[in-house]
Amino acid sequence: MRQDAIGTRVLLTGVLILVITINAAAQQPYSSKGLKDYYQQYFPIGVAVSANQLKDSAQTALILQEFNSLTPENAMKMGPIHPEEGRYNWRDADLIVNFAQQHHLKIRGHNLCWHNQTPKWFFYDGNGKLVSKTVLLQRLKDHIYQVVGRYKGKIYAWDVVNEAVADDDSQLLRNSLWYQICGEDFIAKAFQYAHEADPDAILFYNDYNTEQPQKRERIYRLLKQLLADGVPINAVGLQAHWSLNKPSTENLIATIKKYASLGLQVQITELDISVFTSNDERIPAAAAEQRQAEQYQRVFEVFREFKKELTGVTFWNLSDRSSWLNNFPVPGRKNYPLLFDQSLKPKAAYWKVTQF
Ligand code: GLA
Numbered sequence: 091m092r093q094d095a096i097g098t099r100v101l102l103t104g105v106l107i108l109v110i111t112i113n114a115a116a117q118q119p120y121s122s123k124g125l126k127d128y129y130q131q132y133f134p135i136g137v138a139v140s141a142n143q144l145k146d147s148a149q150t151a152l153i154l155q156e157f158n159s160l161t162p163e164n165a166m167k168m169g170p171i172h173p174e175e176g177r178y179n180w181r182d183a184d185l186i187v188n189f190a191q192q193h194h195l196k197i198r199g200h201n202l203c204w205h206n207q208t209p210k211w212f213f214y215d216g217n218g219k220l221v222s223k224t225v226l227l228q229r230l231k232d233h234i235y236q237v238v239g240r241y242k243g244k245i246y247a248w249d250v251v252n253e254a255v256a257d258d259d260s261q262l263l264r265n266s267l268w269y270q271i272c273g274e275d276f277i278a279k280a281f282q283y284a285h286e287a288d289p290d291a292i293l294f295y296n297d298y299n300t301e302q303p304q305k306r307e308r309i310y311r312l313l314k315q316l317l318a319d320g321v322p323i324n325a326v327g328l329q330a331h332w333s334l335n336k337p338s339t340e341n342l343i344a345t346i347k348k349y350a351s352l353g354l355q356v357q358i359t360e361l362d363i364s365v366f367t368s369n370d371e372r373i374p375a376a377a378a379e380q381r382q383a384e385q386y387q388r389v390f391e392v393f394r395e396f397k398k399e400l401t402g403v404t405f406w407n408l409s410d411r412s413s414w415l416n417n418f419p420v421p422g423r424k425n426y427p428l429l430f431d432q433s434l435k436p437k438a439a440y441w442k443v444t445q446f
Pocket of ligand 1: 163200298
């Protein structure tokens, strides 16, 4: 009788332990470690944020648990920070910098010269005519001196020029107003001004589709020329707005190697992995989440392999709740490109990235 009772109890305890183990594995409860801790021996792990997100305690708790670097998603772009000539709007940028300093997070500045989100006044005079090259470069210099100067010593790296290379294979540089007015000189000048404003900051050229062989080659040509001309450029940012089928491991590795061969640091600056492979595709959610997790796993394997060349990996926002890919490029289409879901819970991809 007694033997039976003990046997039953042992059996029940065994079943209970099994159930708890299975349940724990399924839910993967948070450890006290965050991404930044798993990657401590590799590179800082950053996240792009808005000032408003830093007013939300659930989001700030997650940021502090997981990340050790911040990038202002929009607050330091020319439009938001310098909406009119001589008028700067420092509020949101200051809030992000103060938060980062208070919590000992690194800060990447983003960005100083771009064809998008730049106010029209930069390029036009009071009569609505395009300004001269001299005027535009003076405006660029004032802007960079003010913005970089204000955060000197607080921001360790700046995306100085963003997306200046053309998508069209027949041209090297994008036909932007910067290019139309200044020719190619605006690029070297932007780096020169940034270096003068903060000689210690690490200065980046930042772009997308850097893994596409033709665009990779054109960016490489530009970087090589800048270095040959003695321009103070230190690093290249791979934006990494990727998807379920891009980039291939081969192209990613070739890109990191190619830019690193110039002696430049490489960072992943705006990482997200869309759950779509094209604009008209709809993949069942469970399958997409699984493929996304595998793609995240693949690219992080490469990142770890190239830890000598890579000096940072930054995600382009915190969770699927607030990604720029919601509604873009397809209006009304929700995307799920990040490691945390809409309730800020880690997704399958999170565990693939942290368990190695
Ligand atoms: C580019 C810019 C970013 C951001 C994304 C889309 O990658 O560098 O600042 O605007 O586009 O949101």
